[in-house]
Amino acid sequence: MSVVRPVTNRDNAYFFEGTSRGELRIQRCNACGVLRHPPGPACPDCGALDRGHVVAAGEGTVFSHVVHHAPQVPGKELPLVIALIDLDEGVRMVGEVTGVPPEGPDALQIGDRLAVEWNVIDEELTLPIWRRVEEQG
Known part of the structure; x- marks a missing residue:
């Protein structure tokens, strides 16, 4: 790929x-x-x-986000959810968010909490990918 x-x-x-x-x-x-x-x-x-x-601890809050529909990105399946994340340490980072639908009631929202995971591409490249932190309780 x-x-x-x-x-x-x-x-x-x-x-x-x-x-x-x-x-x-x-x-x-x-x-x-x-x-x-x-x-x-x-x-x-x-x-x-x-x-x-x-x-970093690897957690943050969604400041903003977009759903990328086109053009095609090599190695990615569209649509793709991209967020601007306020890390708990006080800096912002752009990242791909996985595990959320691009639209509808369960879509990503400003203020959602995210945690980093790792997308191992090959032995030379691992990229951060973000997943919503589910509410406890």
Whole structure:
């Protein structure tokens, strides 16, 4: 199966090294402690080039979402639910949401809680995928 493979570079390699280990990593400025996503070479707050990362808990809240109907995406079945997720650590991340219908009463809603899971593409690539956290009780 063909899939769109992300371009990795020195700014984001740590992220994909983490996904291969089942870790959702967020870039952290080692100088001032600010978290940021997407990653970049310099801290947007203090300008430092000293970067590290933290491992996120892997949960967040839907800030917004779309249902992608076209064009076809290699390796994906349409429609595809894509969300902008407010991670509990305070950064936003875009991600594919699985296990929810694209429309109807059970469709994804703003404010729904999501948890990360792992989509193992092959031995070289694992991508985060999100699933709704069901209410307890």
